Amino acid sequence: MKAIIFDVDGVIVDVRESYHYAIKETAEFFLGQDVPVSVVKEIKFKKAINNDWDVTYEVIKEFGGEVEYSELVEKFTEIYEKLKYREKQLLSVEFFKELKSSGVPLGIVTGRPKGDLEFVLNRFNLRDFFDVTVDEDDVVDKNLRKPHPFPLHMCMESLGADMGIYVGDNNADREMVYFYRKIYGKPMKFVHFKRVVDIEVPADFETQSEEELKSFLLGEASRNLEGERVYLP
Numbered sequence: 001m002k003a004i005i006f007d008v009d010g011v012i013v014d015v016r017e018s019y020h021y022a023i024k025e026t027a028e029f030f031l032g033q034d035v036p037v038s039v040v041k042e043i044k045f046k047k048a049i050n051n052d053w054d055v056t057y058e059v060i061k062e063f064g065g066e067v068e069y070s071e072l073v074e075k076f077t078e079i080y081e082k083l084k085y086r087e088k089q090l091l092s093v094e095f096f097k098e099l100k101s102s103g104v105p106l107g108i109v110t111g112r113p114k115g116d117l118e119f120v121l122n123r124f125n126l127r128d129f130f131d132v133t134v135d136e137d138d139v140v141d142k143n144l145r146k147p148h149p150f151p152l153h154m155c156m157e158s159l160g161a162d163m164g165i166y167v168g169d170n171n172a173d174r175e176m177v178y179f180y181r182k183i184y185g186k187p188m189k190f191v192h193f194k195r196v197v198d199i200e201v202p203a204d205f206e207t208q209s210e211e212e213l214k215s216f217l218l219g220e221a222s223r224n225l226e227g228e229r230v231y232l233p
């Protein structure tokens with residue numbers, strides 16, 4: 001069975017005004033100096049760091065500062081709480097409704113902590129579309145978090161799927177898919193949704209448009225169902 005699994009930030013929601021600014025403002029708080037948001041993005045995307053606390057830590061280091069990781073997380077959380085209402089929905093309820101009605105199981109693999117994931121799914125009425133979600137809190141061992149393919153493996157196992165498509169927006173996502181194929185040996189396509197961050201990432205399919213993304217995924221889902229019918233007794 002084939003499953004479609006989504007990243008959240010940069011795919012389902014635009015976090016340019018929330019997480020990216022939370023990184024900037026947290027770094028500024030500890031550094032006592034201005035940090036351009038362009039530098040934040042450069043460090044996040046060039047170094048393919050998935051976790052935004054890690055990005056903040058890296059930004060502070062880059063500017064020659066030092067910080068206790070737990071203090072950073074505390075400050076970051078406080079700032080993000082104020083900025084989270086600035087997030088905008090990128091993929092519509094209609095989009096997920098159509099995918100869901102094609103019969104394909106849907107999942108989420110995200111670097112968001114559980115509370116932040118629940119917040120965004122409830123806020124945009126998306127909760128019911130996903131059969132399985134794997135967030136940062138589900139993966140206890142830090143070394144096994146994205147871009148390590150373990151969270152993707154967890155999601156696939158829980159869905160009972162043996163092939164899949166992952167929709168992501170950056171290099172950390174592509175890396176996760178690449179290593180998933182290598183380590184777990186199951187077919188997994190990488191789709192690059194480049195609506196928000198238009199960077200070059202090798203992908204099986206790429207688009208900026210919700211409509212194009214939908215037809216690609218529906219095509220994949222229907223092929224799967226036809227294929228399955230052949231093997232049914």
Ligand SMILES: [Mg+2]
Nearest residue numbers: 007009010169
């Ligand atoms: Mg993302």
